[in-house]
Amino acid sequence: YKLWLQYTPITNPETVANYWENVQNVISTENSETLNIARSELKEGLKSMLGDHFDISKKADNIIVLGSFKSLNEKMKNQLKYDFDKIKKDGFIIKTLIEKDLKTTVITAKNDIGVLYGVFNFLRLIQTNKSIEKLNIIDSPKTDIRILNHWDNLDGTVERGYAGSSIWNWQKLPEFIDQRYIDYARANASIGINGTVLNNVNANALILTPHYIEKVAALADTFRSYGIKVYLTARFSAPIEIGGLKTADPSNPEVIKWWKEKANELYKAIPDFGGFVVKANSEGQPGPQNYGKNHVDGANMLADVLAPHGGIVMWRAFVYSEHDANDRAKQAYSEFVPYDGKFKENVLVQVKNGPIDFQPREPFHPMFGAMTKTPLMIEFQITQEYLGFSTHLVFLPKLYEEVLQSDTFSEGKGATVAKIVSGKINDHVLSGMAGVANIGSDLNWCGHPFAQANWYGFGRLAWNPDLSADSIANEWLRMTFSNEENFVKPIQKLMLQSRETVVNYMTPLGLHHIMATNHHYGPGPWVSNLSRPEWNPTYYHKADANGIGFDRSDTGSRATAQYFPEIAKQFNDIKKCPETYLLWFHHLPWDYELKNGKTLWNGLALQYQQGVNEVHDMQATWNRMQAYVDETRFKEVQMLLKIQYEEAKWWRDACLLYFQQFSKKTLPDGVEKAA
Ligand code: GCW
Numbered sequence: 001y002k003l004w005l006q007y008t009p010i011t012n013p014e015t016v017a018n019y020w021e022n023v024q025n026v027i028s029t030e031n032s033e034t035l036n037i038a039r040s041e042l043k044e045g046l047k048s049m050l051g052d053h054f055d056i057s058k059k060a061d062n063i064i065v066l067g068s069f070k071s072l073n074e075k076m077k078n079q080l081k082y083d084f085d086k087i088k089k090d091g092f093i094i095k096t097l098i099e100k101d102l103k104t105t106v107i108t109a110k111n112d113i114g115v116l117y118g119v120f121n122f123l124r125l126i127q128t129n130k131s132i133e134k135l136n137i138i139d140s141p142k143t144d145i146r147i148l149n150h151w152d153n154l155d156g157t158v159e160r161g162y163a164g165s166s167i168w169n170w171q172k173l174p175e176f177i178d179q180r181y182i183d184y185a186r187a188n189a190s191i192g193i194n195g196t197v198l199n200n201v202n203a204n205a206l207i208l209t210p211h212y213i214e215k216v217a218a219l220a221d222t223f224r225s226y227g228i229k230v231y232l233t234a235r236f237s238a239p240i241e242i243g244g245l246k247t248a249d250p251s252n253p254e255v256i257k258w259w260k261e262k263a264n265e266l267y268k269a270i271p272d273f274g275g276f277v278v279k280a281n282s283e284g285q286p287g288p289q290n291y292g293k294n295h296v297d298g299a300n301m302l303a304d305v306l307a308p309h310g311g312i313v314m315w316r317a318f319v320y321s322e323h324d325a326n327d328r329a330k331q332a333y334s335e336f337v338p339y340d341g342k343f344k345e346n347v348l349v350q351v352k353n354g355p356i357d358f359q360p361r362e363p364f365h366p367m368f369g370a371m372t373k374t375p376l377m378i379e380f381q382i383t384q385e386y387l388g389f390s391t392h393l394v395f396l397p398k399l400y401e402e403v404l405q406s407d408t409f410s411e412g413k414g415a416t417v418a419k420i421v422s423g424k425i426n427d428h429v430l431s432g433m434a435g436v437a438n439i440g441s442d443l444n445w446c447g448h449p450f451a452q453a454n455w456y457g458f459g460r461l462a463w464n465p466d467l468s469a470d471s472i473a474n475e476w477l478r479m480t481f482s483n484e485e486n487f488v489k490p491i492q493k494l495m496l497q498s499r500e501t502v503v504n505y506m507t508p509l510g511l512h513h514i515m516a517t518n519h520h521y522g523p524g525p526w527v528s529n530l531s532r533p534e535w536n537p538t539y540y541h542k543a544d545a546n547g548i549g550f551d552r553s554d555t556g557s558r559a560t561a562q563y564f565p566e567i568a569k570q571f572n573d574i575k576k577c578p579e580t581y582l583l584w585f586h587h588l589p590w591d592y593e594l595k596n597g598k599t600l601w602n603g604l605a606l607q608y609q610q611g612v613n614e615v616h617d618m619q620a621t622w623n624r625m626q627a628y629v630d631e632t633r634f635k636e637v638q639m640l641l642k643i644q645y646e647e648a649k650w651w652r653d654a655c656l657l658y659f660q661q662f663s664k665k666t667l668p669d670g671v672e673k674a675a
Helices: 014-021 033-053 074-086 112-127 179-190 210-224 253-269 293-307 328-339 395-405 417-421 448-463 471-480 487-505 537-541 565-572 580-587 602-623 631-663
Strands: 025-028 062-066 092-099 103-111 135-141 145-149 195-197 227-231 277-279 312-316 347-351 376-381 432-436
Touching: 014 033, 014 277, 025 033, 033 062, 062 074, 062 448, 074 092, 074 103, 092 112, 112 277, 112 471, 135 565, 135 631, 145 376, 145 448, 179 210, 195 537, 210 227, 210 253, 253 395, 277 293, 277 376, 293 312, 376 395, 376 417, 395 417, 395 448, 395 487, 432 448, 448 471, 471 487, 487 602, 487 631, 602 631
Parallel strands: 025 062, 062 103, 145 195, 145 432, 195 227, 227 277, 277 312, 312 347, 347 376, 376 432
Antiparallel strands: 092 103, 092 135
């Protein structure tokens, strides 16, 4: 329940003494709600980790000074002023200053929240067993909007949520502030998350009624001192549903007036309200296209009403329709890219990491790099809709890293998705990263003890999209479980491998969207009778007697042409296309020869088997860890891995039996037959 903020007592007396040498007291130079939180977090954290040694009532020499730059004494200001020029909004400095025998560690920032971020960073050093003797850390977030998207409905259910029900208790709000809200804010602040969208993108307009606004305001009040702003999803047809109007046409003066008044009402209750996320004209949601208008008309109308209050619009690009079903992967690009430059300044277009839908593996979305005048946010899914819910252990930062480090070549070599979303490439004022939350009412927040790492990792990468999944796994394990090398090493390896493993047993070689209908849990490549073509798995794998895969090259849907030439050429050419994306971009015969010399059929089968073997190895590794993990978590993970193993076999058997009807080939040696 304590997530990565365990502050586990350090047992080695020497280590304790060492830390104690450097932190004998905490002095804060000013007061504010946020700084008080920072101070008490630091004291409680140190006390918990260092034990009785840390007695703040004792007179002490080596201290930590906490406060914003303006509150520091002249001497410190002089020593820090150059560093200070290097930090940006919300950034911080942690620096050891030594004068004669006196050592002072200063944690300072331009604003209060920066100090709180600095405190969590400092505590992380001790949590992960790092030295704090001579510190010189200057760090700032690389994106502005680091935000969770909750797909929580007002009735307490969570769309694609696998960790119990919504943590927002609408019935008891605004009076009752659940301790969980505070714990939630603290956990988010500890990784730099500074925004939360409380409700589902498949929005219910009721959230915008006075009854709910009051409740939303109570949450905003709770989160404010942790630096977290509240945002809502806006249902485009709200003027009709709760406003009594006949239309929601964005050009209609009555509609515009209604939204203006709604914005005024929201900002009266929540002066720092963040703004709206909108899913429009996608999967049946209402939008401007219902009135013959386009995304720009819709987004700009809302942007105009929010602009005077400093609010923003995050307009989602997840759109596809049955009317243009030649290739769903191409639709968002065609609907948005032509409008580059037309969006108002306070609009960001929010784009999923890949062109289909949160698959175990997708190439990066071709919109990244293609809209130079519009800030693009990236949307990742933290909840594991297509990756085994909260039952399978999958460390997602590995997936995030793969996407973020992809080179779009939009401005020549090095224009990575990370650089585009952090606004570096086209100098955008706004930048951001959204993660669809995996948080629910479960005792452990996320349903799987290791799913917490995905929330943690998302936050860390939103702060710095260039961090490595490797370092994130390492720090998370140390903070959440143990600093024992015999534990950290093998489990870090297990986590880093886990994403490739799920790809192997679900969708190897670029296969995608072959999950069972609606819930997306388990295999369903055979489904072909759904009303919309692009909902059927057969639409994506196109397996037949001649082969398997979706031809998106120049001989097929030409989706490859949406990428910049360097990438397009690579994806287009069977010989150059990375095999991880092979069947994403090409339809190939069953005996096509893979790079390892195997036929496509044999290679595919062996990869499914490898996924199964890898889960087996994960089990074996975990079973050796009993000594390092408390019994509850040890057993939970053990039981979950057992399910994962059985289900990896289920995936292998179901997919291979199904595809075998077309390939008409036997399974190669090494692949176990279905029981
Ligand atoms: O992946 C699909 C999900 C829907 C979701 C949609 C979206 C919120 O299956 O449940 O709806 O994406 O992102 O809008």
